[in-house]
Amino acid sequence: MNDDHAALIEVFKTLSNPHRWQILLWLQAPQQHFAELAAQSEREPHPDADEYDICVGAIASKSGLAQSVVSGYLAALKNAGLVRSRRLGQWTYYRYDPEGAAQFMQRLHAAFQHTRKT
Structure with a gap:
């Protein structure tokens, strides 16, 4: 097994x-899934955050999981290249990384193409 295959397997384990x-x-699709939570929030979002930036607390609230668990899950998704994070003040915001997801799909496609040729 080569390094590319091992990296793909790690992403699959994450997912x-x-x-x-x-x-x-x-x-x-954060606008669809977090609009209600944003409306109910007593805390104003950071002025530099946009509609694609979702804080850990909002995800924890929606999922019913502890914030520490959600933070660990987001770290795994970030390590897999599927989400990005940015720190704004005391908050860390996360968003889906379409480029990272596209790279994963390209690597997966390349692995299948390589397997076909051998």
Whole structure:
């Protein structure tokens, strides 16, 4: 097994957890999945955050999971290249990374093409 295959397997392991998978899907369409939470929030979002930036607390609230668990799941998704984070003040915001997801799909396609040729 080469390094590219090992990296692909690590992404699949990350996505095999149903909570991480659900969080990724929510982050892919944040306006749809977090609009209600934003309306109910007593805290103003950071002025530099936009509608694609979702804080850990909002994800924890929606999922019903502890914030520490959600932080760990987001770290795994970030390490897999599927989400990006940015720090604004005391908050860390996450968003889906379409370029990272596209790179994963390209690597997966290349692995299948390589396997076909051998």
